[in-house]
Structures are given as C-alpha cells and as structure tokens.
Amino acid sequence: MQPIKFIHMADTHLGNQQYNLPERKRDFNKAFNWVLNKSITEEVDFILLAGDVFNSNNSEPETIAAIYQMISEFKNNSMQNLKREIPIIAIEGNHDKSNISTKRSWLQFLAELELIILLSPKTNNKEEYTIFKFVPYSENKKNPGMIRIKDTCIYGIPSYGAMTKTYFPDIYNALPDSSDTFNILMMHFGINGQVINKLGFEMSEDLKLLHKKVNYLALGHFHKKYALPKNKEWVFNPGSLEVTDAREIWENYPRGIFLVEVHDKENPNIRHIPWVKGKSESPDEIPNRFFADITIDIGKNDSSSFKEALSYILESLKIILEKKGTAHLKKNDLELPIVLLTLNGTISYSRLEVNINKLKERIKEKYDVLDVRVFSGSVKSEIDGIVVDISSEKSLEEIEKDVFLQLIEQHPDYEPHKNDIIQLMLDLKSSILDPKKNFDQLRNQIKLWWRSHISLPQGELNKN
Template sequence: MVRFLHVADVHLGYNKYRQDNPSRMLDFFRAFDSALETYAIQAQVDFVLIAGDLFEERMITPGILNQAEYVLDKVRSAGIPVLAIEGNHDNCPYGVKSNWLRYLCEKDYLYLLEPDETGTLQPWDPETARGGYVDLPCGVRVIGSQWYGASAPRAIQQLARQIQALPPAAGATILLFHHGLEGQVCRYQGALRYNELLPLRQAGVDYLALGHIHRHYAVEDWIFNPGSIEANSIQENQQQNPRGVLLVNLDQGPPQAELKRDYWQRPIHRYTLTLTPSDTVSDVESQLQQLVQRHRSDMAEAIVEVTLKGEVGFERGELSVRSLQGQLQEAAAAFIFRLGFAATAVAYQTYRDGTAASPPRAQIEEQVFTDLLASVAEYRDRAQPLAKALMRMKEDLLQPNANIPDLYQWLASLSLESEGWEDQGRRG
C-alpha cells in the first residue's frame, strides 16, 4: 500500500493581519511545520505533494525562505521526497525563468515538476533537476503542471494528449494541478467545469491533486482538494469552511483520502450580536462585555470576529468601534479581535404633502418629528410629547416678533423626565 500527504496553499509569508498582530505571519509557518511533522514524518508517508502556492508572493524575504527550508529539510532528512508545482502566487512572471521554488528544487529540497518550454512532459532528470514527471520507487507516477489561468481548458487538452503518450506507469498516476472546480466556492470567476477536467481521467489520471480553492472537497474518488493549511481570512474558519491536509492511501480500488485538521492552527471564532431599536450605546457595550465573559476561554489567543446586526436607535458614529474593539481584545486576551458594525438605523416613513391621501401639513410635520425622535433609543419612550413641544417651538420661531431668549428660557424650564411634558408642550 502507498501512503502520501497532499497539501496545497501554504502561503508562507502571508501578512494580511500584520497591522492587527505582526506575529500572524508566523502562524503559516507553524501550521506548515506541524502538518508535515504530524502527517508526513510521524505518519511515515512515501511522499508529499504540494499543489501550488507554497509562498504568498513571488518576492519573499530571507526569513520566509528560511521557514520553507527548515520544514523541507526535516522532511528530506526523514527520507521523504516532496513533489511540488507552482501556483498563481509563486509562479514565474512572464519572461522570467526562475523563482524561489526553482531555488529550492536546485538545493534538493523538492522536485519542481513542470512541462518544458514547449509544453512537453519530459522524465525527471536528476542532473538538470528538471522534468515534467517522475516515477517514484513506490510505483507511483507523479506528473506536474503549471499555473495556466484562463488558458487552463486548452492546457488540459494538451496535458491529456501528453499523458496518453507517456510510457506505461507501474502503478497509479497522480497529476498536480493548481486550479479550482466550478461550484465549490461562491463568487469565484474562472473555475473549471467538471467536463473540462474529464479528459485527464480518460488519459489515465487516477488522482487529480488540486490546489487554489481554500476549502476541502472531493469529487467522484479522483478529484481531491485539501484546502489551505492555515486560514487566509476569518471567513476560512473550520466551522464554515473545512480545510486541512489529505492523508491518502493508494491500494486496490479508489484512493482513500482522509482530511486531517488536528495539527496546529490558529483558532478562529465568529459571533453575531443581534441588536434591537431599544438598545442604547451603553446597552450594546454591556452586551459585548457579557459576550466576552461567556466565551473568554475560547477567545484566548484566538482570532475573534463579532458582528453587530439588527436595527439600532442611534447613529453608528455614537459607538466608538475602534476604541471598544481594543478594550474587548484586552478583556478576551484574543490574538486578534475584529468588531464589525452591520446594524442599520431604525427606518421611518412619512407622507408627502400635497397628495389627496395625505393628512394636513401640521400632522405630517409632527409625524416627522415623532419618527426622528423614535429612531433614537434615548428619546423613543417620549417621542410623541417631545414632538408636540418641537411643533410649539417651531410655531413660536416663525412668529414675526419671536423672542429667542424667552424660547431658550422655556426650553430650560422643561424637564425631560416630567410626566407633565406633554401638557407643557401643548401650552402656548
């Protein structure tokens, strides 16, 4: 029986959250190291596949290169070959003939499998450290490819013809291919249809090792995608988007690929707090603090996202999101804490004046005042009497001999908490 590890989308050097926490970049190294230590070295696999995007960027720092060398050297010392292809993040730009994957290949850390300049699959040549496919001692043939982008359907046809023309393989045939399958992720343009991949199966590919899409999926026991090793965004949390590495057994019958997720990864937790129009700013702050207290044990050293939804009776600017986010991160002892405001202000509706169905203008104006006041939680319970007082103040201001100082004195004499507010508003 042959056993191997299929990984993809390692993205060493990923730095999206460096402003929140610079140590986030190390998480991708830790996940890569933990996954290969556990499911390659300790599991004593025959070989490891990297189906593209070992690095986040084509240009990397010496520190990121050292991370790759550290992990790959451990695997090499265990006598386990690593076979890799380029992804869209780490492929050679047009007109450039080398990159950091080529460097790692020439240093004997991995086999970089790719067609030659004419698109032909040549056998692996240890002297030049180049080739499009290699026949491993365990009897498995592994074939490489490139990042083809929009030309992938045409490239598949050429690859299928090339594979059919190769000498017979002693055992199973694996193809490394960095591209996504249609229907696996929403809002993803350029994914391949199943029928576009089918020529590869007809050409003799027993295991199509995909990368590129950061979630796990498998189709008909021959198309397999492990997903990213570590989450590239909060949306890639394990609860909603299972991902990891695939530990695969090849024996008689279809490949048996088991998704492994229990290596080291940074935990991600997402919460939603639904607000109501009666909630004040103080209420929201209190509810957030209570949420942190309830889930503090899960939030510690995790990436945390809390989203505020629903309707609120205050303007967004009244809630100091950035300041509150910092306080909550400290209280939760979270690695990264994100507070998102997706709530909407309470809507109100009035009539347009001048239509046959509309009430008198004064009634419309009073309704506008009432709606505006009701949209603020602090004034909601007293919206109607306050609106009447505002109407009285508007009428007085429009008088030719309006006495502004008297109006200020009148306003100062009113008590917002007084049960007689409505009566005072009526008096003229």
C-alpha cells in the same frame, strides 16, 4: 503494484502575515511543519504540494529562512528515523508565480537547493503554450516535468491562471498511456460550484477525459476540501492548511490534507485529516489558530447611545471569552483567540457613533485575545438617511464613495451623472484640504464642472 503512501497538501500560503500580526505568520509555518512531522510518523513515500506554497513571491527573507530551516530539519529527521529522505514534490500556484520583474520564483530557488522537486512540463515558448513533454526527473534533475517513485508516476503543471483549462487537450496528449502505473497529475485550479462566489472551471469533457490517463488529480487553489465526482472520486482538493479568510470560518470550510494509501490502483484508500481550532492532542487533527466567531445584535438591548451598546457588547463577550480562560496564554499559543465579531441589529442612534476602533481597544484591554476584527456592515440605524459601512475591512476612500453615492441617490435628477458627481465631490474634498486654494477657486471649479457636464442657462449659476 508496489504499495505507496503519500500526503497531498496545498495552499500553505507561507509568509502570510494575516491582519499584520507576526504571530499569524508563525501559525502558517507551524501548520506546515506539523504536516512534515506527520509524514515521517506515517512513513509516507512522498509529499505533494499542489501550489500556493508561498503567500506571495515577494516573500520576506525570514519566510524563506523559515521554510529553508523546516525542510532541512525534516530531511535530517526522516534520515534519522526512516533512513531515507521523503521527497517534497511541488508545482507553482498563482501566488508562487514570478512576475516579469523577478523572473525567478522562490520555489525555483528551493528546487535549485534540492529542498524540493518542482515539476513543470517543457513547453514551446511561442505565443501560446503547448504542453508537449514531461521530462522525467531521472533524465533532467534541473527541469523535470514528472517523477517516478516505485510504481507511481507524478506529473505536474504550474498554474497558468484562466488559460489553464485551454491546455487540457494538450496535457492529455502529452501524458503517456501507462496503465501499469498509478498516475498522479498535480495542477492548481478550482472546480465550479465547490465554493460560493469563487469562479473555477467546469467539469468539462476535456477535463474528464484526463481520467483515462490519470488515477488521481491532485489539485490546489480553492481553500476548501472536496473530492469529485461523488460516485467515483478521482479529483481531490485538500483545502488550505490555516485560515486565510474570515469566510472560511463563517462558512465552516472543511480543510486539511489527504493521506493516501494505494495497494490496488483502482481503489486507493484516501483519508482526509482535518484542521482543528486551537491545539489538539490527537495525531489526526492539524492544529490551527483559534478563531472565535461571535455575532451580537446591538439593537436588542435598547441602548440609546453607542456608549451603552459598548458595555452591552463587553458584557456579552464576557460570557463567551472568560469561559475559555485564556489569561495564561502567550501570543504564540494557538488557543489565544482572534475574535471575529459581527455586529448587527437596528440602533436608535446614528451609525456614525459606532466607534469600531474604540470597541476593539476596549475588547483587547479587557480580554485576552490575539486580535479583534469587527464586521458592522449590516447594522442599521433608525435615524440615519445614509448607512455607513464602517467595518474595519473598508478603506476610507471606499467609505467616502459609499457616502457620496447614497447622497446622490437621494436626488433622482442627479442619477445620470452619478459617477461624475462622485468624482467632483472627491476632487472638491481634496481642494478644500489644500490650503493654497481659496473659496473663489472652489466656486470656479464647480462652475466649470457644471458647464462641461450639464447644459443650463448661464444665468442660473451666476445668481449664487
């Protein structure tokens, strides 16, 4: 076969303004642009983009403008440097899908502008999809299901969510028997067991059967790199290009892109190019935002108040953050860190004293960081009967529900009515805040609730 070389990436999540920071949106663009430039220096034949190109189909104009500009420049650069264009071949991931109200996805729009080639098989639009045809790009440039480049055939299926796995037999039947070509199938789903707490599909017999017709299954969806099965890999997932979730840092996910060279279709040469924290001089590392993962035990210093703990935290951070010497950095520099600060330990004062916002403020005043995220869910107090998880990731409503739940759980008698009581407490809270309601009305509200939920002799309540 004619040798080919390609890049396989996925989950670029463009437009992701993580933590509400405009810089983060730019970081995602930077990582994407890095891969486009890399594909020129590597002189690849094509790029695979296996879904979740955008973080959302509700992308803002500036996200669309940025991708338009990046791909246009990339096309010009490849024409200049290689005298040819490098096709970008994509499928829709779950994040790219249009919804009923929008009908059209941004990826479809980019395909209409001929910036990318979007693959999707022709389906009968009855109740359930039956995938029946991969229309070649050479026959229909508007709605192709496959494209042939040299001796390589690339087929693409968009994400159909949980239904996707039911189509494996249909996909198998629709794929031609072409043993003389190198066959790539692009899909968007995860495989069970690869990422903790993330549900995917099993390596079922239906899925394994695809290997009879597919040499390289190019996946996206899970943000972690993996290649399966271990003894003879043919299923590949590159992982996301940037950090989309703190968990990816805590669990140290390998992520990046695959650079694949095929001379002998039974033995493709597959290299993973990984991400790296901050900038890098190496052409074989994808620069990402620097995340500083720091854990501090605030029970360890015997502080008797949060004020004391605060100085201890700031002092502990000094050693870690000042060593980095980030003072000269601008917000756009990838070296300027986002601090993921996990607090744990047992404190001698109330958890209600732990003021996360003040802590964040003080850290930002004192150190050069892009942002601070504080996770304090596992801090315990010696004096609190109730443990309040005041981590920044919880909404006020969730915290309230937690508190109410714990109050109720202290009284076993209330247990059977737990959820109803929480609802009553939430209702009462909003009644108290309503200036139009007076005390009698509140008392009646409780009485009514009591009568409809718990049958007690009438006299009991009227006493109070």
